[in-house]
Amino acid sequence: MEYSCPSPYNEYDKILLAHGSGGRLSDRLIREVIINELGDACLDSSHDGTVLDIPGRVAFTTDSFVVSPLFFPGGNIGDLAVNGTVNDLVCCGAIPQYLSLALIIEEGLPVNELAAIIRSVADAARKAGVRIVTGDTKVVEKGKGDRIFINTAGVGIVPAERDISPTRLKDGDEIIITGNIADHGIAVLATREGLSFGTDVISDTAPLNELAELLFAVTRDIHVLRDPTRGGVASALNEISRVAGKEIIIEEAYIPVDPQVMGACEIMGFDPLYIACEGRMLIFLPEKWSDKVLKVLKAHPQGQNAAVIGRVSNGKPIVKMKTVIGSTRVVDMIAGEQLPRIC
Amino acid sequence: MEICGGQTHSIMKYNLPELLPAKIRLIHGPGCPVCVTPLEKIDKALALAAINEVTLTSFGDMMRVPGSSGDLLGARAAGADVRIVFSPLDAVEVAIGNPDRMVVFFAIGFETTAPANALALLRAASLKLNNFFLLCSHVLVPPAIRAILSSGNAMIDGLLAPGHVCTITGYREYAEIAAEFNIPVAVTGFEPVDILRGIEAVCLMKEEGRHEAVNRYERSVTREGNLLALNSMYKAFTVCDMTWRGIGRIPASGLTIRDEFSNFDAEKQFKLEYINTAEPEICIAGKVLQGLATPDECEAFGTVCTPETPLGAPMVSSEGACSAYYRYKQSK
Amino acid sequence: MCLAIPGMITELYSDSGMKMAKVSFSGVIRTVSAEWVPEAKPGDYIISHAGTAISILNREEAEETLRLFDQMNQSESI
Numbered sequence: 188m189e190y191s192c193p194s195p196y197n198e199y200d201k202i203l204l205a206h207g208s209g210g211r212l213s214d215r216l217i218r219e220v221i222i223n224e225l226g227d228a229c230l231d232s233s234h235d236g237t238v239l240d241i242p243g244r245v246a247f248t249t250d251s252f253v254v255s256p257l258f259f260p261g262g263n264i265g266d267l268a269v270n271g272t273v274n275d276l277v278c279c280g281a282i283p284q285y286l287s288l289a290l291i292i293e294e295g296l297p298v299n300e301l302a303a304i305i306r307s308v309a310d311a312a313r314k315a316g317v318r319i320v321t322g323d324t325k326v327v328e329k330g331k332g333d334r335i336f337i338n339t340a341g342v343g344i345v346p347a348e349r350d351i352s353p354t355r356l357k358d359g360d361e362i363i364i365t366g367n368i369a370d371h372g373i374a375v376l377a378t379r380e381g382l383s384f385g386t387d388v389i390s391d392t393a394p395l396n397e398l399a400e401l402l403f404a405v406t407r408d409i410h411v412l413r414d415p416t417r418g419g420v421a422s423a424l425n426e427i428s429r430v431a432g433k434e435i436i437i438e439e440a441y442i443p444v445d446p447q448v449m450g451a452c453e454i455m456g457f458d459p460l461y462i463a464c465e466g467r468m469l470i471f472l473p474e475k476w477s478d479k480v481l482k483v484l485k486a487h488p489q490g491q492n493a494a495v496i497g498r499v500s501n502g503k504p505i506v507k508m509k510t511v512i513g514s515t516r517v518v519d520m521i522a523g524e525q526l527p528r529i530c
Numbered sequence: 531m532e533i534c535g536g537q538t539h540s541i542m543k544y545n546l547p548e549l550l551p552a553k554i555r556l557i558h559g560p561g562c563p564v565c566v567t568p569l570e571k572i573d574k575a576l577a578l579a580a581i582n583e584v585t586l587t588s589f590g591d592m593m594r595v596p597g598s599s600g601d602l603l604g605a606r607a608a609g610a611d612v613r614i615v616f617s618p619l620d621a622v623e624v625a626i627g628n629p630d631r632m633v634v635f636f637a638i639g640f641e642t643t644a645p646a647n648a649l650a651l652l653r654a655a656s657l658k659l660n661n662f663f664l665l666c667s668h669v670l671v672p673p674a675i676r677a678i679l680s681s682g683n684a685m686i687d688g689l690l691a692p693g694h695v696c697t698i699t700g701y702r703e704y705a706e707i708a709a710e711f712n713i714p715v716a717v718t719g720f721e722p723v724d725i726l727r728g729i730e731a732v733c734l735m736k737e738e739g740r741h742e743a744v745n746r747y748e749r750s751v752t753r754e755g756n757l758l759a760l761n762s763m764y765k766a767f768t769v770c771d772m773t774w775r776g777i778g779r780i781p782a783s784g785l786t787i788r789d790e791f792s793n794f795d796a797e798k799q800f801k802l803e804y805i806n807t808a809e810p811e812i813c814i815a816g817k818v819l820q821g822l823a824t825p826d827e828c829e830a831f832g833t834v835c836t837p838e839t840p841l842g843a844p845m846v847s848s849e850g851a852c853s854a855y856y857r858y859k860q861s862k
Numbered sequence: 863m864c865l866a867i868p869g870m871i872t873e874l875y876s877d878s879g880m881k882m883a884k885v886s887f888s889g890v891i892r893t894v895s896a897e898w899v900p901e902a903k904p905g906d907y908i909i910s911h912a913g914t915a916i917s918i919l920n921r922e923e924a925e926e927t928l929r930l931f932d933q934m935n936q937s938e939s940i
Contacts, residue, residue: 387889450888453867455616456590512722512934516545536866589912617913619895639912642866646912649895653880694866697909697917720866723931749923750909756916758898 202296207326217324220298221290224305228312229319237320239285241344246281248272249340255333257304259378261371261389264337265307267465271416272341273315273394278412278468280351280403281343283315283396288322288339293332304335315394317341348407353431355410360499361477362435363470365398365484366391366492367443368420372462373451388447393466398490401483402470411471414464418521421460421506423469425520428504436507437497437518461521471499531678531821532728533671534692535562535849536720542854544722554729558851559678560819561692563639563669564591565843565850566774571667572597573805575636578665578796579610585628587621588636590614594846598808618650618664625654625662634796637664642694644668644785645759648766651787651794663796666787669772671695672703673783678820679711686821688732690718690725693747698763700755705743712741719747766791775843776816815842818851825855832856866911868919871896871904885910 205212222229252268269286276283288308292301312319370391377388395414402409411431415423420442428435444459452459466489472480477495484490497508506518532538538558541547547556560566576597579586586602593603593614606612611631615621618635625633637647647664654662671692679686691704696717708715714735718728727746735742745751763785772784787795812830817823825831825844835841837853844850869885874896876882883896885908895914902908907919 447889450869450886450890454887454890454892510544510722512544512549514545514548516543516548617894619913642916643912645898645916646895646914649897649914656879694909694911694916697866719927721927721931723927723934727930749920749927750917756898758900759914759916762897 200298202292202294202298202301202326204294204326204328207292207324213324220302221305221322221324224302225309225312225319228309228317235321237285239320239342241284241342243347244345246276246279246343246345247340248275248279249338250275251336251338253333253336254375256375256378257300257334259390260374262392263304263307264335265304266311266390266392268337268339269308269311269315269317270392270394270465272339273311273317273396274414274466274468276341276343277395277399278351278414279343279345280349280399280409280412281345282400283317283341283343283394285320286312286317286339286341288319289337290322290324291332291336291338292324292326293334294326294329296334301335304337311394315396346403349403349409351409351412353411353427356427356431356433356471356499357410357473358433358499358501359474360410360471361474361495362424362437362497362499363472363477363481363484363493364420364443364496365395365468365470365490366466367445367448368415368464368467369448369452369459369462370445371465372419373448375463376455377451388445388451391464391466393489395466395468395489398468398484398487401487401490402480405479405483406472406476408476409470409472411469413469415467415469416463416465419459419461419463420469421458421518422520424506424518427469427471428506431499432504434500434502434505434507435497436500436509436515438509439511440509441494441496443492443494460518474498531557531559531686531688532690532692532718532725533559533561533675534690534695534718535564535847536694537561537690537692537718537725538849538851538854540720540722540725542849546722546725549726550729554733556729557686557821558854559821560674560774560777561640561671562844562847562849563643563667564595564847565815565819566669566674566777567592567595567638567667567843568773568775569598569807569809570773570805571638571665572601573807574797574802575602575634575665576600576605577802577805578634578800579605579612581632581800583630583632584800585611585613585624585631585633586636587613587615587624587633589616589638591847592636592638594840595843596840596846598805618647619653622650622653622657622659622662625659626657629661632661632663634663634665634800636667638667640669640671640692640695641698641763642692644767645698645756645763648762651766651791652762654794655791660793663794663799664787665796666767666785668767668785669774670769670783670785672707673780674774674777675707676711677777677780677783679707679713681820683820683822686713687736688729689713689715690728690732691715691743693717693719693724693751696745696747696751696755698756698759700753701743701745701751702753708741708743714741715743717743717745717747717751719750774819776813776819778816810841813842815844815852818844825852828852866909866916868907868909868924869894871902871906871908871915873904874902883908883915885915 484493621635716731767785844852869887873884
């Protein structure tokens with residue numbers, strides 16, 4: 188098929204139910220918009236599924252993306268859909284290889300928005316070095332979906348010497364965060380209708396595989412990797428503490444936060460520890476490697492604000508934080524959505 | 531005792547009790563308007579949200595406070611048009627931008643917030659909006675303090691007066707309370723250093739036997755307060771008796787919409803069916819709010835009643851005493 | 863109901879009769895009502911609550927408090 192026009196699909200400007208029905212219109216949508224936009228990020232478009240030849244230990248993960256609004260400063264749902272799954276694989280210690288892409292589109296979504304999202308999927312996939320190898324497209328009636336939902340599943344290869352697991356945490360391990368926290372959550376909130384404030388904050392959505400490979404080049408003795416998405420750093424630390432059965436203590440003064448993000452959190456009564464990141468990683472590793480790893484991270488554009496924020500110790504599973512005034516408080520699991528506070 | 535949710539929150543956030551000598555005990559007063567909003571008002575908010583034409587706007591704090599059956603967050607999940615705003619003026623904008631919707635703002639708060647709610651009402655009036663309403667639940671701090679101190683039950687040696695309430699109202703009335711009840715009062719801010727200064731001032735006054743109100747939030751508070759804000763507040767509202775959830779009826783402790791603005795009063799403009807309110811009997815929020823019991827003395831504390839499954843407001847609100855205790859308890 | 867935070871006025875203007883201010887909170891710009899701080903001018907710090915400016919920060923007093931805060935930070939060993 189040859190398409191000279193970058194956006195050849197000009198017959199309908201909105202997605203219709205018929206686009207998901209499996210007939211001619213569906214076929215055209217998939218070929219002319221989705222596969223066309225994916226370009227070389229897409230391995231093989233002709234079958235229901237793809238047969239892959241993957242040696243060794245395979246990491247497998249899936250994630251669904253339902254963000255609203257779809258487009259926000261720093262990216263869109265397409266970026267999240269790729270980077271989110273790539274990062275989950277990275278946090279297994281894997282080298283991400285292949286992704287599936289499943290779309291559930293609400294009737295009425297403008298085609299050019301779909302095209303822009305798929306273009307972002309393609310760009311993100313290329314940047315992360317992964318190929319989209321299989322996918323699915325469905326359309327639901329207006330009102331039955333929030334414009335578009337995306338699911339991606341991913342597989343990656345875990346090199347033999349890597350063993351990432353909370354059970355490997357040891358007393359004395361240090362905790363590094365690779366950059367400023369809460370950027371993504373604030374960027375999204377600033378765009379939502381009804382919240383009238385202006386910031387320059389952009390989402391930190393990004394693939395973490397380059398940073399991870401830099402890490403492993405320093406040492407293979409990395410115990411845990413985690414990307415703190417929904418629920419933020421606090422939730423990720425609580426989960427790890429619980430599974431590992433260890434106490435975690437972090438220091439408020441060392442946690443990197445952009446001043447504008449801090450300002451936005453203060454205005455809304457949010458605690459940045461509970462706000463999502465989409466391109467940051469928590470690294471748990473033996474103390475003796477911290478300095479070297481930090482140096483290597485800070486030399487990379489994605490890791491410039493990397494910092495050691497705490498450590499692991501034996502004790503009941505709990506997350507504590509030493510505040511800027513020297514006292515210690517518990518950082519617990521959040522109950523439900525964090526709601527903007529005015530009190 | 532501090533009577534300000536923001537101070538309770540700061541005390542928790544920085545775990546100030548850990549830094550204070552054991553002889554000083556902090557009791558959290560009813561400074562959280564979320565916690566003292568009468569159950570009936572929350573049920574009315576839920577009833578309004580259930581009306582198809584109504585867009586209910588509210589501060590985020592109120593979304594998870596349990597009514598007799600469910601909360602606003604649950605109502606939203608079930609399809610009600612419930613929106614969080616950061617300012618009552620934003621609610622007015624929602625009304626302007628959606629002329630086909632009846633926009634109700636759940637107007638709660640102490641004297642810090644009541645003027646802002648008043649400003650919204652006055653703005654709606656000046657713009658002659660016919661689709662903007664307030665559901666009011668305002669509470670005044672000094673009558674509550676008087677009620678708590680008069681009961682003689684709570685053992686309170688000193689008061690930290692709320693810094694932002696006093697920014698609006700000034701602190702003359704707190705000086706009167708100090709003299710009447712022989713208790714030192716320090717007008718206090720919110721940063722840890724502010725709160726420590728307030729505690730220090732109260733302790734010094736106690737040692738010297740002085741029963742006055744002193745200002746330790748000098749960068750924002752003056753003795754007279756902000757007269758313009760007070761003007762706005764009394765232009766739109768008038769003092770009334772008020773029921774504080776868990777505590778009971780306190781005379782002249784609330785604010786209601788003046789008659790001339792009754793067409794903006796959601797309670798008068800909407801037909802709300804008789805609401806059968808039902809507090810969970812086991813909840814002792816009232817005693818906790820008055821400093822008469824600590825949250826861990828409650829049967830339900832930490833078992834049936836947790837931040838995920840709250841029975842009463844003090845467990846929901848990030849400034850409620852119960853939720854504060856829950857976090858401390860976990861660290862022991 | 864006391865979450866109120868300090869921010870710096872960058873601009874003052876009028877919106878259909880209501881005095882408004884653009885305020886910067888560490889770089890985040892938010893518009894608030896300036897009805898109750900008529901003497902405020904750009905460069906002043908105000909305390910903002912629920913979309914309204916409720917007081918103009920007294921600069922000397924603010925600096926004194928910051929000094930105490932720094933003292934607290936330095937005196938504790940990490």
